[in-house]
Amino acid sequence: MVRASIKDALRYEHPLMQYTSFRVGGRADVFAEPSNILQLQEVLRYGKDEGLDISVLGKGCNTLISDRGVRGLVVRLSGGFFNRVERRGPGIVVSGGGASLPRLVRRAARWGLEGLEPLVGVPGSLGGAVAMNAGGKYGAVGSHVRSVTAIGYDGELHYYEKDGIDFGYRSSSLSNLIILEVELELKRGDRGAISRRMSGIFQEKNMTQPLASKSAGCVFKNPKGLSAGALIDKVGLKSARVGDAVVSCKHANFIVNVGSATASQILELIYRIKDEVKKQFGLMLDTEIKVW
Ligand SMILES: Cc1cc2nc3c(=O)[nH]c(=O)nc-3n(C[C@H](O)[C@H](O)[C@H](O)COP(=O)(O)OP(=O)(O)OC[C@H]3O[C@@H](n4cnc5c(N)ncnc54)[C@H](O)[C@@H]3O)c2cc1C
Known part of the structure; x- marks a missing residue:
């Protein structure tokens, strides 16, 4: 009932x-x-x-x-409690698991708090970012997490200090939990310098990634020491297409929906890429995106 x-x-x-x-x-x-x-x-x-x-x-x-x-x-977390972004103390920011990551990154920069600049241009929620340990070559969110409050699917609340959380490459030990609140520890810095660093990172991303297209970011994790995008390019699948699902010509690790692609079309392209990379390089690419 x-x-x-x-x-x-x-x-x-x-x-x-x-x-x-x-x-x-x-x-x-x-x-x-x-x-x-x-x-x-x-x-x-x-x-x-x-x-x-x-x-x-x-x-x-x-x-x-x-x-x-x-x-x-x-x-899906929504509403004021889960969306809030608050500054507490000189370098501490507390934010809800449903809060917009881009909003949080902008706020921290405005407060003169440094550390989150590598996350500029990464869409999504803070909860999703922490669960995935979102980031890039300049750093990931996990290194700024001080504590996490989460709830299990059984309704039980959990509190983890940073030492109790394992962050890996686009992964964390917080799966099967719902992240409700995250406490971030940032350094006080110069507002101008933070803003310049953010603009630099954003420009670099914007030049090399199809940020304005319908995508889910990088589809595959980079194999150790290699670039998944470069491998996809080398096997000749840049611009490959299944229906409206297309391997981006700007960055081959992005699949973009150029019209009304279906999940099946995107999946077919994912399998084709995996098969071809396996065939030509003997490597099995690991999917970064979550497939439901
Ligand atoms: C244009 C573009 C660029 C991108 N660039 C990057 C990049 O540079 N670096 C990068 O790492 N990612 C990048 N991404 C991927 C994506 O933005 C990040 O992974 C982001 O952190 C996902 O957040 P989300 O809220 O959208 O997660 P979702 O896609 O909704 O969920 C992702 C996973 O997190 C879990 N999850 C979501 N919310 C919670 C919660 N509150 N508690 C517990 N688990 C939760 C879900 O169950 C799922 O397993 C990019 C995506 C796009 C579209």
């Missing part, structure tokens, strides 16, 4: 395409956007009582959702 307190937070057979940067994907059996922790706990209890599989979606910038949709309950 659905309690009155979460009735408005639940949607049935809800389309998910609008919540992903690829703009593809089917419907969730049940979709919930709780706006505070109590409501989230109620939603999780409902999911458990109904025996539903639970998944958490951030801003969908690193996720490919199947055309057949997602079975079970998809939770």
Whole structure:
């Protein structure tokens, strides 16, 4: 039975395409956007009582959702509590798991706090960024995390100091949890210098990546010491196309949706790339994006 307190937070057979940067994907059996922790706990209890599989979606910038949709309950943090970005103390920023990462990066720069500049141009939520340890060649978010408050799918709250969290290359030990709040530790710096560094990194990305296209960023992780994009280029798949899913000619590790691509078309291109790289280089590329 659905309690009155979460009735408005639940949607049935809800389309998910609008919540992903690829703009593809089917419907969730049940979709919930709780706006505070109590409501989230109620939603999780409902999911458990109904025996539903639970998944958490951030801003969908690193996720490919199947055309057949997602079975079970998809939770997306929204609303003031999960979106807030606050400065506490000289170098501490506390932010909700659903907060926009670009907004947080801009705020920190405006406050004269340095460390997040490598994340300029990375879309998504802070929760998604911490779960994925988002970053690039100049650094990743994990090195600035001081603590994380998260909730298990069973509704239990957890608190981790940085030493209790493992961050890897585009991964963290926080999977199967919903990140509610992150405390970041940043250094005080010169506002002008931070802003110049951010502009430099953004310009570099903008010149080499199709930032304005519908994509989910890099599709594959770089194999140790190698560039996945360069390998894809070498096997001749730059600009390869399946329907409206195209390997970007600007950066071969991006697949872009140039019109109305489907998840199946994107997946077909992913398999083609994996096959060709395996055939020509004997390497199995590992997907960075999450496929649901
Ligand atoms: C144009 C473009 C450029 C990009 N450039 C970069 C880049 O330079 N570096 C980089 O690392 N990434 C990059 N990305 C990928 C993406 O922006 C990041 O991975 C981002 O951190 C994903 O955040 P999200 O909220 O969209 O996550 P989603 O795609 O919604 O989710 C990703 C994963 O995180 C989990 N997750 C989401 N929210 C939470 C939460 N609150 N608690 C626990 N788990 C959660 C999901 O379950 C899923 O497994 C780029 C993407 C695009 C479209």
